Amino acid sequence: MSFLWAGLLEALDRIAHLDRDLVGALAITLRVSISSTLIASFLALPLAFLLAMRRFRGKRLVLAGLKTALAVPTVVVALFVYSLVARNAPLGGLGILFTPTAIVIGQVLLILPLLVALIHGALESSTRTVYEEALLLGASPAAAFWKTIVEAGGGVTTAVMAGFGRVVSEIGVSLILGGNIRGFTRTMTTAIALETNQGNFAQAIALGFLLLCIVLVLNLVIQLAGRQPDAV
């Protein structure tokens, strides 16, 4: 219990001194996580839309498969990407193993099923009506598509934030594809793993606490910038 308290004090101390490693890890985490969340969201939105709009045979199987993908361990996703981008692998020539780019790729694959499943859930009930109504009112297909997203509002935002939460807290992909290289691919979570492996529990807790603070600030900004929440 004592190291929890020591952790909080350590966290405050690090903020006060603007510890260079800490700032670096925060920057890397934010850059990588925001990138992967945005990319995955852009891929997921049209996919979820199509899934909500179309009725086809085997749709339930697809949905079941999607939700199963949510249970894949991060390490397994990482190893899959590793097998593609390692030096002597098909995409090895790109030289992206142990760089932030590899982490982003892994994280996008990680949360894509999650985002499609959640956004689809938010769209399912109303999508068809909203889309057709928008077309009737003269909107282009693209604008009508966007309208259905906007109408689902809070549900889509929550889905995106869930995706962000998933990537900001994961270790497997960051560690295996990034390599935990100080100042380059050392994210907050891999830094926490390193501190823990060194037995520095207080420092590990401190980093975790700081990560949560940053995410809280981010969430507050988004919540305040968005529409009035009638549905979360």
Next chain:
Amino acid sequence: MPAPPVSGVTMSCNRARLATALAVLLVGCDAPLPRTGEASRVLLATTTSTANSGLLDHLLPIFQRQTGIRVDAVAVGTGAALRLAERGDADLVLVHDPRAEEAFVARGSGEARIPLMRNDFVLVGPATDPASVEACGGTIEAFRRIARRGSPFVSRGDSSGTHARELSLWRLAGVLRPGAWCLEAGQGMAGCLTLADEMSAYALTDRATFLALADRLQLRPLVQGDSLLANPYSLILVDPRLRAGGNHAGARRLVEWLTSLEGRRRIADFRARGEMLFVPEGGPPG
């Protein structure tokens, strides 16, 4: 006039454009760009003990300042480092498992073993020392006693250099298959020591990690100084043919620097509580 829906869509379209721009910006400013970054950096695969001790964080920035060559160290453990290198994912390895290193070189994956530094292992255990290993006359006898008594022993259980040493010591002690009293933790050294502490078990640890945690542990060093507990670290340059587009020249310069007077002095300067954590090969310079 359907004003509200259209303006709502326009506003959201603008937000979408903003988000797209942000995304492109974020991904684009992934500095340095993967290609140039990859080509000029040296990828060093190493052990958790060198990384966890902080030695590399101490040495590598100095090397970069003096030569301009960037070294990215990936700490994955000895076994993983050698396998990684064989797949062509590293330019250089720094590990501590002489047998595995020799096999690696024999296979042609590396040029030669270049001894760099050493420290030692320590057999730690509870103060009560139930198997009476302290001052029993050597490491092998100590391991024999632990096995005979079936006293709990926490093993690394991963293919780390430390684990390799444990296995060879059990073999030398004539213990072919440790029983249920040997707990394979599958964790890093600090995790294993914490576990051993909780369970009042024996463990084999490198001195650096033990020193770092000593204040927090009840475990005591019971057997040390034996030549069987020597822990030598070596560098091996990976065959450049295994790794297209790697930085072999940079790796070679790193090896030269680390084994030079300058490098050895820097290694010797790295201390905890006044003690050298790693002794450079050939002794501390000066």
